[in-house]
Amino acid sequence: xxxxxxxxxxxxIMPPLLLGIINRTKARFAGxxxxxxxxxxxxxxxxxRKGLVLSNTTTWVFIAGPVVTLVTVVLAGLLVxxxxxxxxxxxxxxxxxFAYLFGLARFFTTAAALDTGSAFEGMGxxxxxxxxxxxxxxxxxxxxxxxxxxxxxxxxxMLHGPAGGFPASAVAPLVFIAIGLFVxxxxxxxxxxxxxxxxxxxxxxxxxVMVLDHSGPLLGVILYAASLKMFVLGAVLLHVIVPIQxxxxxxxxxxxxxxMGALAVAIGVVESVMARLQMRHVPYLLVAAMLLCGFGxxxxxx
Amino acid sequence: MTLxxxxxxxxxxxxxxxxGVLLRRSSDWGQRIAMWMMVGAAMxxxxxxxxxxxxxxxxxTAIPWLAAGSPVVGxxxxxxxxxFPILLMGGLGAVYGLGYWPQSRHRGNGRKLxxxxxxxxxxxxxxxxxxxxxxxxLGWEVMxxxxxxxxSTEDYRAQCREAxxxxxxxxxxxxxxLFAMFALWRWATGSYALQPAAEGMSxxxxxxxxxxxxxxxxxxxxxxxxxxxLPSAHxxxxxxxxxxxxxxxxxMGIYGLLRMLSLLPSPLPIWGGLILFLGxxxxxxxxxxxxxxxxxxxxxxxxxxxxxxIILMGLGLAMLGRCAHRPEWVVLGLAGCxxxxxxxxxxxxxxxxxxxxxxxxxxxxxxxxxxxLAKVMPWTAGLFVVGxxxxxGLPPLNGFVSELLVYMGSLQxxxxxxxxxxxxxxxxxxxxxxxxxxxIGALAVACFVKVIGAVFLGGPRTSAAVNAxxxxxxxxxxxxxxxxxxxxxxxxxxxxxxxxxxxxANWAPDLRQSPSSIGxxxxxxxxxxxxxxxxxxxxxxxxxxxxxxxxxxxxxxxDCGYARPTNRMQYSASSFAQMIVVMFNWVLRPRMRMxxxxxxxxxxxNMHSHVDDAIMDRVLLxxxxxxxxxxxxxHRFQQGLTQHYVLYILITVxxxxxxxxxxxxxxxxxFAP
Numbered sequence: 001x002x003x004x005x006x007x008x009x010x011x012x013i014m015p016p017l018l019l020g021i022i023n024r025t026k027a028r029f030a031g032x033x034x035x036x037x038x039x040x041x042x043x044x045x046x047x048x049r050k051g052l053v054l055s056n057t058t059t060w061v062f063i064a065g066p067v068v069t070l071v072t073v074v075l076a077g078l079l080v081x082x083x084x085x086x087x088x089x090x091x092x093x094x095x096x097x098f099a100y101l102f103g104l105a106r107f108f109t110t111a112a113a114l115d116t117g118s119a120f121e122g123m124g125x126x127x128x129x130x131x132x133x134x135x136x137x138x139x140x141x142x143x144x145x146x147x148x149x150x151x152x153x154x155x156x157x158m159l160h161g162p163a164g165g166f167p168a169s170a171v172a173p174l175v176f177i178a179i180g181l182f183v184x185x186x187x188x189x190x191x192x193x194x195x196x197x198x199x200x201x202x203x204x205x206x207x208x209v210m211v212l213d214h215s216g217p218l219l220g221v222i223l224y225a226a227s228l229k230m231f232v233l234g235a236v237l238l239h240v241i242v243p244i245q246x247x248x249x250x251x252x253x254x255x256x257x258x259x260m261g262a263l264a265v266a267i268g269v270v271e272s273v274m275a276r277l278q279m280r281h282v283p284y285l286l287v288a289a290m291l292l293c294g295f296g297x298x299x300x301x302x
Numbered sequence: 303m304t305l306x307x308x309x310x311x312x313x314x315x316x317x318x319x320x321x322g323v324l325l326r327r328s329s330d331w332g333q334r335i336a337m338w339m340m341v342g343a344a345m346x347x348x349x350x351x352x353x354x355x356x357x358x359x360x361x362x363t364a365i366p367w368l369a370a371g372s373p374v375v376g377x378x379x380x381x382x383x384x385x386f387p388i389l390l391m392g393g394l395g396a397v398y399g400l401g402y403w404p405q406s407r408h409r410g411n412g413r414k415l416x417x418x419x420x421x422x423x424x425x426x427x428x429x430x431x432x433x434x435x436x437x438x439x440l441g442w443e444v445m446x447x448x449x450x451x452x453x454s455t456e457d458y459r460a461q462c463r464e465a466x467x468x469x470x471x472x473x474x475x476x477x478x479x480l481f482a483m484f485a486l487w488r489w490a491t492g493s494y495a496l497q498p499a500a501e502g503m504s505x506x507x508x509x510x511x512x513x514x515x516x517x518x519x520x521x522x523x524x525x526x527x528x529x530x531x532l533p534s535a536h537x538x539x540x541x542x543x544x545x546x547x548x549x550x551x552x553x554m555g556i557y558g559l560l561r562m563l564s565l566l567p568s569p570l571p572i573w574g575g576l577i578l579f580l581g582x583x584x585x586x587x588x589x590x591x592x593x594x595x596x597x598x599x600x601x602x603x604x605x606x607x608x609x610x611x612i613i614l615m616g617l618g619l620a621m622l623g624r625c626a627h628r629p630e631w632v633v634l635g636l637a638g639c640x641x642x643x644x645x646x647x648x649x650x651x652x653x654x655x656x657x658x659x660x661x662x663x664x665x666x667x668x669x670x671x672x673x674x675l676a677k678v679m680p681w682t683a684g685l686f687v688v689g690x691x692x693x694x695g696l697p698p699l700n701g702f703v704s705e706l707l708v709y710m711g712s713l714q715x716x717x718x719x720x721x722x723x724x725x726x727x728x729x730x731x732x733x734x735x736x737x738x739x740x741x742i743g744a745l746a747v748a749c750f751v752k753v754i755g756a757v758f759l760g761g762p763r764t765s766a767a768v769n770a771x772x773x774x775x776x777x778x779x780x781x782x783x784x785x786x787x788x789x790x791x792x793x794x795x796x797x798x799x800x801x802x803x804x805x806x807a808n809w810a811p812d813l814r815q816s817p818s819s820i821g822x823x824x825x826x827x828x829x830x831x832x833x834x835x836x837x838x839x840x841x842x843x844x845x846x847x848x849x850x851x852x853x854x855x856x857x858x859x860x861d862c863g864y865a866r867p868t869n870r871m872q873y874s875a876s877s878f879a880q881m882i883v884v885m886f887n888w889v890l891r892p893r894m895r896m897x898x899x900x901x902x903x904x905x906x907x908n909m910h911s912h913v914d915d916a917i918m919d920r921v922l923l924x925x926x927x928x929x930x931x932x933x934x935x936x937h938r939f940q941q942g943l944t945q946h947y948v949l950y951i952l953i954t955v956x957x958x959x960x961x962x963x964x965x966x967x968x969x970x971x972x973f974a975p
Contacts, residue, residue, distance in 0.1 A: 056857065059683075121873075216851045
């Protein structure tokens, strides 16, 4: 029970910190001091106190976008285990619910963007749904590999691997899907090289452009949900990259937090050393991720 | 008793259009009487279907009616399963017609529409309760022919006539195949009765029966590449007829396939593999072609192809499981197949009824001419969103549950069998369904976001959309009933487990002893808890947020400060779909007319793009034209005089007789005193 409470607390509190770490890393690379680590918390507190400006064209769908996104990401987060601990909710087949919750979020986010009637936001929404057509199969290939290696259909047990750790024969496929999942993580959380979260205009062409017209608490919810999504997908990825456990509960929690921070640093490094891809090249990257996961799958079933 | 109720429903439905035919064209009474008779038929039939679960399901009754070949009928779990959507939609559609196709505004064809609506429901019901080949074919033809008259309701429009003819040709090719199949069935088993055939049927006969069933029923189900008749027929029919055709009539192909496969002994692995492959092709290409459409109803029609694909994936999985002796594949695959039959008939009917409301309110089916309808038609918009979330297979609605079952079935390939071994090669192939289904899901989301965004959200693009109005209660109420069904199955999937279990036990009796209730294989209770939690949390968070964010102002869309936007500048449905259309260029082959815009003062220009059907427009029509050219000489035999044609028939019959009987005997009979 205590484990679950700790995890839920971490899930709800820690995500905005990740963005702080990423921003700090990028600032270091650029030779700047950068924002405070807790900047997003301050932003969220400010946004929650603000009023709400709505466009004349919008309907209830515009409000449903951020709300559904937040709820689905939290529910998806409850299905993912942290470190060696069991996830708060787990059942056979929860991996499908996990993937489809993100689908529901995408449905309402993109519909909310179209609700403003702006061509610019329409473009972002079209790109989001297009790229998802490639990243979803990639994620499923990765989940198939994990299911095959661990022999279960429960996300928690799949990520923890079979008793006694992943077998040596699973190393190559796991490396493949780790790379694939990292690309999916970058694409789904809209980081460079897929999307540039720093600007609002020409450079930011997928996620930020969809939320241009959201303001006040709605924008706050969007920012918070985006960081949560990074946390949740990151937790999945960490199981594949570093399936290490110490056996002591407090050390495992500390390790989990450190690993998560290290992942944020890694994302920051990628963002600092790479340029954003041309929009028409993004599908190639995602297809590569899908192929990697697909090859991983072939390796486990050969 | 239960059979009596269902037969009463057949009679009520079949005669529901008659009073209207006898009454004057200007009278509304015919429509009201027909509506109440259809509602009565639906109530009686649904009562009978529910009652059949308590009764003896193997019992059959012969109806002493020689003219119809003394049909043998009976209701088992599989029949009852298919009866629910038929009768539900039969009743709801009649109510919908009250507002959508009122006699007062459609004097010319309203009576015809209702007559054939009733006949079609009667034919469908007879078809699923038939227990011998002849009455099956009788129901099948009544259904197919009424559907032809319904598709060509507006026969003064060339498009409708053309769609009707294509449909008629396709359906008769299918019927012809079924005639051949039942003839072979009778030859192989000794009777037309639909009883499980004995083991030891020869391999060739078994294969011939299977492939004829696949062709005949596949044409009706609209699986790729036999779907070519479907988009135009479903787009041009009145909307409640489209709902019936897409939601129910297509499923008769699935029903027939299920029935035949349950009767054929020891299936071959290649059958399951083929069905699975066809399912994958239909699912993927169906949704891809849907994305390329700009006619609302044509788009929905292509989505039917996609969903038939998902249903076939479930069936293929079950067939492979039967060969590989993996009961959990059979149970999960078949449960997914059956539940998706229900679900698709619910949400596709719902979507077509909403599309009908849009056509009714805005008088156009062109997605790019609409926009902003959510403000003038809030009910229709809300109901459409429910249908769209359901058809995309997203939680918390019913589409998710059936897709979950198919996913679970395919992922079972990852686990060892009950013997402890791994799934083997078959298991790995089956697992590949999961990524395909994921891609279909993502594409479906893209497609329905496009529709909702372009039709209901944003601002109105043309005056048609500005002047749109909400539809009357008689049109909203049937859609609401369907939406509630979608929500209930999504939030409480455990409720339908007994019905599914009965259907599975009926289809695969050899599995009765082994595990397996769906409830044991998939934790539907937890799924239901999660779905309810999702709904409750969304509502709570939504209310809290709206309360908290005091509304500062209503303003124009900010859009990075662009000062003078117009509604025509919104992202259109075609632009939204463009990236995906380009990605699937290799199969869609869109026709683009792109003007050159250059110079300092370019003249007005317009751009046009269209996605043709892969089979109809690129295979059948060109090859048909070529065949027509090479048969020009044949025109001298085809002068359009009926007498000539009757003469040809007579000559053909005589030639056939003379070849079938020894010639000497033929002459003897011919000239015998």
